[in-house]
Amino acid sequence: MSIAERIRQHSPRPATLKKAGLCTALGLALLVPGLSGLQAKLDESAIYEPVAPTIDQARANILIARQLQFTHFRNLGISDELSGDVFDAYLDYLDNQRVYLTQQDIDALSNVRNRLGSALKTGQLQPGFDIYNLVQQRVIQRLQFALSLIDEGIDNLDFEGNDQIRVDRSEAPWEADSAALDQLWVKRIKNAVLAQRLNGTEDDVIEENLRRRYEGQLKRAYQARSEDAFQAYMNAFTGMWDPHTSYFSPRTSENFNINMSLSLEGIGAVLQSDNEYTKVVRLVPGGPASKQGQLQPADRIVSVAQEGEKPVNVIGWRLDEVVDLIRGPRNSTVTLEVIPANASDESVTRSIDIIRDEVKLEEQSASKEVIELERKGQDYRIGVITIPTFYADFQAMQAGDPNYKSTTRDVRRLISELKEDGVDGVVMDLRNNGGGALHEANDLVGLFIDKGPTVQIRNANNDVQVLNDEDPTVVYDGPLVVLVNRMSASASEIFAGAIQDYGRGLVVGSQTFGKGTVQAVRPLNHGQLKITQSKFYRVSGGSTQHKGVIPDIEIPSRIDKTRIGEDALDHALPWDQIEAVPHNRYFDFSGIIDELRERHEDRFATNPEFSLLQKEIEFLTQQRQMDYVSLNHAERKDQHSQIENTRLTIANARRELRGEEPFDTLEDLEQWQDEQAADLDTTDDELDFVIREGGHIMADLLELDQRTASILSPTQFAAKAETR
Structure with a gap:
């Protein structure tokens, strides 16, 4: 039985479709099955016009295939196995939650699975477009069913049974047929209604909200464009090499900053x-x-x-x-x-x-503060430098402005000011710093070392370029702690990794993002290709890719590592290592690191703020691990109340620590949060205890090894350094 016949078999009652006379390469019938049970109220004027590839897109496809095979960092050929992976990724992109296609549809497409690779090599795009058109029509069917259900009245839905719905269906089996999907969509509507009812929304408003949502999606489905299909298909294809390689349509290419910020x-x-x-x-x-x-x-x-x-x-x-x-x-x-x-x-x-506003360079600038700690009768002054991003005013630099702004120039000035303040040590806060200018990371490392390599960059031909700090001047030679978290990426990881490799300071926080690749944007005849061409390696030889930087002392984070980070992305390039380059080792922390960790853990064991953070992390973890939610109103209301009470309890416990009045209700808490967010002059010091802990670790360093101050002085570098 042909694919067309099989799809027709599972499509007994086609909806309105423009007769385009389309003869597809694989013979996929462009039909939408009818609705079992409720019948959609079809808009007879709404016609889905199947999209088709253009000659320009076919040429761009061929160019993309060549670039991927011959210039990407990963050596990956286009094979039958890859074809199957592209097929799965494409369906995952088009129907990630598996709520539009059925197992019957997947079976009907089975012989396409291993033919996409050879077609993509030669610019034969029709198979991908056939799949796209089929999915769009299934989307239309499902949205029409949802609207029909709403038209019947949400008061007819049953919320007293034992129904439940799976939260994440990305790995769920495909529903068997259209009738099974009808049942699933009834549950989806019930879930959406129940969530709004529990928030106090009236049924008439809920119906309006849902109708507007599904009508908007339906309108988009009818307005599908050829470029939508091409971009989705190409990104499923390019994503096989790595998640940062992607195709930009001409529209997106014209507005490249959309994808950046x-x-x-x-x-x-x-x-x-x-x-x-x-x-x-x-x-x-x-x-x-x-x-x-x-x-x-x-x-x-x-x-x-x-x-x-x-x-x-x-x-x-x-x-x-x-x-x-x-x-x-x-x-x-x-x-x-x-x-x-x-x-x-x-x-x-x-x-x-x-x-809305513009992002001003000065608002991204590095800043400083001084925190004071009292330890066993001794006072410590710790300088904290926060670096939101690695920036440089390239226009001012090229214009020859001697006072142009950059991360390194600003930090140099801040360190000078902190020295005048008589600080005992410096904490560099790189949490949530997503990177930026690579040369700034290189120059910033140079403020803390004599001179030497800072990062290695290897390309697809295994050629390795080493960036060096050539300036022997050391701006700061005292003890150093670098704070990082999961959102510290790219240039932040290069800086933290170099400081760790040189033994120049301690890295504290949580495992970083793991973005250790370099991309270039290459023009095509139609749009652009962003392609991974190089990989970062630390001076010790290990890559920052995938693994990131592992802190010397770990502090847990609210951020879910299973959803955010390079190792959470499909087809991410793996961690590996190359040869180390000779570099100084200014201090060996191995003799005191266990004691530092023990002291840190002892402090946190009695720290009420850390205890609250742990409770919040446990609460969030439980929320993320929920596989199903109940569609029974009473059960769901009880679950909803438990969640609200936990949020309120944690928030009030934190307010109590700060000597503030507790909130009576969650609504009071949310109103206060909205007021705080609206007032941009207010700051929330909720996470300041992490900075203070960095200061305490600094004090531990000074107490455990009084030699630190002298070992890290520039006059001692040559005598004390180990060459690796």
Whole structure:
């Protein structure tokens, strides 16, 4: 039986479809099956027009295939095995939660699975477009079913049984057929209704919200473009090499900054497509979202509302369209409805108001403060330098401005000021620093060492380039602690890794992101290809890729490492190592590291702030590990109350530590959070205990080995250093 016949067999009642006379390469029938049970109220004027590849796209496909095979860092050929992986990745992109296609559809496509590779080599795009068209029509069917269900009235839904729904269906089996999908979608609607009811929303408002959501998605499905299919297909293909290699359509290429940061009259966030959602990757330091404080990495955007207007549901929208909606005039307000990264399921959302503005360079600048500690009758003054990003004003630099701003120049000045303040040690805070200018990481290392290599860069031909600090001047020779977390990436990892390899200081915090690759953007006849061409290696030979930097002393973090980080990405390049390059080892911490860790653990065992952090991490972990949620109203309400009570208890315990009045209800807490976020002049010192702990570790260093101060003086470097 042919594929076309099999799909027709599973598509007994096709919906309205324009007769395009399309004869596909693989004979896939472009049909939408009818609805079992409830019948969708079809808009007879709405016609899905199957998208088809263009000659320009076919040529771009051939160029992409050649670039991937011959210039990418990973040596990977296009084989039958790769073809199957592309097929799976493409379906994962188009139907990640497995709510549109059935097992019957997958079976009908089975003989396509191992034929995509050879087709992609030669620019034969029709197989990928056939799959895309089929999925779009299944999407239309499902959304029509959802709207029909809502039209029947949500008061007819049963919330008293034992139904439950799986939270994450990305690895669930495909539903057998359309009837099974109907049952699943009834549960999805019930879950969405129940979540809003528990938040106090009236049924008529819930119906309006859901109808607007699904009508918006349906409109997008009917407006599918050829470029949508091509970009999705190419990114499933390029993603086989690594997650940072991707295709940019001509529209995206023209607005490349969209993929880097929404800094110009936007919110200052790096966004990317994540299946049907637009996901926050990271926040731009100094940007409106970062200063507002509520938007977090891994949050997924559900809707966008302009000031005084109704929200627009953006599930299923293209990234560039979501970006256009978020952008707007400076000082205007945009409201994002997001699914928080720590939400128990996709029905839990919150709204965040952000005032648009430009990201100013001075607001990304390094800053300093001095903390004072009293230990056994002895006072310590610890300088803290916070570096949000590795920046440089390239325009001012090229113009010859002697006072141009850069990370290294600013830190040099701050260190000088801290010396005048008489600090006993310096803590460099690189938490949430996503990287930036590579040469700044190189130069910054140079402020703390005599001279020598800082990072190695290896390309696909195994040629290794070594970046060096050539300046023998040492700006700071005292004890040093570097704070990192999971959001410390790229240039931050290069700096932290070099400091660790040189024995120049201790790295404290949590395992870093693991972004150790270098990309280049190459023009095509149609759009651009961002391709991984090199890999970073530490001076000790180990890569920062995948593994990141492992701290000498670990502090747990709220961030979910299974969802954020290089090792959480599909097809990420592995960790490996090359030969070390000769470098000095200024101090060997092995003799005191166990005692340092023991002291740290003893402090944290009695630290009420750390105890609260542990409770919060345990709470968030439990939320993330929930496989199913109940669709029984009473059970769900009880679960909802438990979650709210836990959040309130943790927040009030933290307020009690600060000598502040507790909140009576969760609504009071959320209102206060909104007020704090709206007032950009206020700061939350919730995590200051981590900085203070860095100061205590510094004091431990000084107490355990009084030699540290002299060993780290520049006059002692040659005598005390070990060459490796």
